[in-house]
Amino acid sequence: MNLYDPWPNEVTVNQHTYRLDLSFDNVLYALKARGDEGMTMMDRCETFLQLVIKQDIPPVADWVDVHNAIIDLITTAKQKPTRYDINGDPIEPKGEGEHIKADYDFDFDASYIYAAFRQTYGIDLVKEQGRMHWLSFVALFDALPDDTAFVRIRHIRSTRLGDIKDKKQRDAVRRQQRELALPDDENKEEGGDSYGS
Incomplete structure (x- = not known):
């Protein structure tokens, strides 16, 4: 975090940039879905990406990398x-x-x-x-x-x-x-x- 750049609203993974909805309530909702033990891990990952990414989600092969990039972006120490x-x-x-x-x-x-x-x-x-x-x-x-x-x-x-x-x-x-x-x-x-x- 710094005070001279705007808040980030995208991540780039494997040369593709994904625009994100990082409003606090949307992130909370996505994190809740990510923790839903009633779904498989793949379903959780897909739901999380669908909620946070403002465009089409990445191909399945990139789900984990994009998911981890978003988690790194929103997680603070x-x-x-x-x-x-x-x-x-x-x-x-x-x-x-x-x-x-x-x-x-x-x-x-x-x-x-x-x-x-x-x-x-x-x-x-x-x-x-x-x-x-x-x-x-x-x-x-x-x-x-x-x-x-x-x-x-x-x-x-x-x-x-x-x-x-x-x-x-x-x-x-x-x-x-x-x-x-x-x-x-x-x-x-x-x-x-x-x-x-």
Whole structure:
């Protein structure tokens, strides 16, 4: 990202340039389709390309390359989840292989994200559908301040219970994590406590 070039709206792969619809709502919809486990990988890839590319999609042989070029274009380093300690300070991963579970979901947390954008920037995301570029949305999303409910919820979800020494405080945070759990976390918890102790 830089401030002297326009936001990118195309990718070039194998000497073919593809114009893209990178409005934030369209990208969110395409990413949701890309994660639909009810479809085959090829169907997911095709659907993603159909949603994002404004013209005919590439030949099947180029699908993966074009898909990866688009993902590289829309993915920023800050989109990786961050784990926090009990004080709300970010914790650096101990090793590159350490898995950090997601602390937000664009669909599940939609109302909190909408409210955070209204509170912080005065932006009505519904009115920005089809207009706000994905990279603009992500830059604002990554800069949401701690005084929004959405960021506080992310902090609670990503707190490691094992780092809390006080049992009462650990139990209180565990209770909050259960109340605010993402759908996948709730399903995992049915089989046991997925938050540690």
